[in-house]
Amino acid sequence: QLQLQESGPGLVKPSETLFLTCTVSGGSLSSSNYYWGWIRQPPGKGLEEIGYIYYSGSTYYNPSLASRVTISVDTSKNQFSLKMSSVTAADTAFYYCARLHPVMYYFDHWGQGTLVTVSS
Amino acid sequence: EVVLTQSPGTLSLSPGERATLSCRASQSVSSNYLAWYQQKPGQAPRLLIYGASSRATGIPDRFSGSGSGTDFTLTISRLEPEDFAVYSCQQYGSSLTFGGGTKVEIK
Numbered sequence: 001q002l003q004l005q006e007s008g009p010g011l012v013k014p015s016e017t018l019f020l021t022c023t024v025s026g027g028s029l030s031s032s033n034y035y036w037g038w039i040r041q042p043p044g045k046g047l048e049e050i051g052y053i054y055y056s057g058s059t060y061y062n063p064s065l066a067s068r069v070t071i072s073v074d075t076s077k078n079q080f081s082l083k084m085s086s087v088t089a090a091d092t093a094f095y096y097c098a099r100l101h102p103v104m105y106y107f108d109h110w111g112q113g114t115l116v117t118v119s120s
Numbered sequence: 121e122v123v124l125t126q127s128p129g130t131l132s133l134s135p136g137e138r139a140t141l142s143c144r145a146s147q148s149v150s151s152n153y154l155a156w157y158q159q160k161p162g163q164a165p166r167l168l169i170y171g172a173s174s175r176a177t178g179i180p181d182r183f184s185g186s187g188s189g190t191d192f193t194l195t196i197s198r199l200e201p202e203d204f205a206v207y208s209c210q211q212y213g214s215s216l217t218f219g220g221g222t223k224v225e226i227k
Contacts, residue, residue, distance in 0.1 A: 047157075047165065047208055047218040062215070096164055104171055105212030106155035110164035 002026045004097050004111035011117050012091075018084040018116055022097030023077070030055040030075040035100035037107065038071060038082045040093040043115075048093075052100050053080055087118045122147055124209050124219035132227040139196040141222045143209035148189045153212040156185055156194045159221075160205045168207075169194065199224070 008020035022036070029036060037052030051061035053071045061069050065084070073080040084091065094115050098107040123146040133139055143154070151172040157165035167176040169185035172192060182197040196203055204226050209219040 046220040047210070049216045049218070098164075101170070103152075104155075105153050105216060106167060106170040106210065107157075107165070108167050108170075108176065110166070113164050 002099065002109045004099065004109060006095060006097050006111045006114040008114060008116070010115060011119065012087055013120050014088055014118055015086055018082070018087050018091065018118075020082045020095055020097075020114065020116070021079050022081070022111060023079050025078070028075075029073060029078050029080065033102050035060075035102055036073070036080045037098050037100045039096045039098060039107070040091075041096070041113075042090075042093045050082065050084075050095075054102075089118050092116065092118045121215055122149060122211055122213045122217055124211055124217055126207075126209060126219035126222045128222060129220075130223045130225060132225050133199055134227045135199050135201055137199050139194075139199055139203070139224055141194040141196075141207055141224075143187075143192040143194070143219050145190045145192070145211060147213075149192075149211045149213060151188050154185075154187070154192050155210045157208045157210065158203075158205050159208065165208065196224075 003025045005023045012018045035052040038050040041047050051071050053059045053073050068085045070083040094113045096113045097111045099109040125144045127142045154172040156169040158168050159165045173185045184195045186193050206221045206223045208221045
């Protein structure tokens with residue numbers, strides 16, 4: 001059974017960099033043809049795609065966040081990561097990692113999510 | 121960017137009733153690229169429907185999706201107590217976007 005688990009600091013100061021990791025178990029990042037993505041959801045609001053990565057390293061970013069976001073992959077650890085720079089209070093949200101179908105572009109497996117609060 | 125507008129914002133129904141949720145796109149979306157998710161408080165979204173009308177693994181047949189072009193619908197034929205949740209649609213065109221969600225609450 002494929003499982004994803006987010007990890008990282010729950011509190012980040014304004015103007016600093018947010019860093020989260022998603023560990024995949026029950027399957028290999030590099031043996032499947034799926035994309036691996038990050039999605040966020042401010043408390044009480046809707047979902048927003050951040051971006052996704054293929055195990056080879058090719059990436060796509062939401063244009064509204066692209067200047068601040070980097071997604072990377074470490075196949076040896078079966079992990080992929082999110083880095084978001086210059087965070088503000090508007091970046092406070094639940095952050096989810098998920099697997100994205102490469103042809104029909106739906107997220108079929110999700111991590112439980114982690115709340116990141118941006119505050120001094 | 122394709123904007124998805126979901127209506128109504130909140131749907132108040134009783135168990136056993138039929139729920140009809142709408143997702144309208146600002147421009148035409150390929151049916152292949154329209155999905156629906158269910159989200160309960162404190163949980164991650166769960167995939168219900170992909171390709172506009174295909175049920176994901178393990179999803180009961182009381183959930184069905186339909187539509188094409190700019191108008192898509194999620195129908196729950198008979199609401200069970202565990203179906204009261206927030207439902208979001210998602211599309212992929214040149215970019216991937218989600219609707220704002222419809223909350224189905226107990227009347």
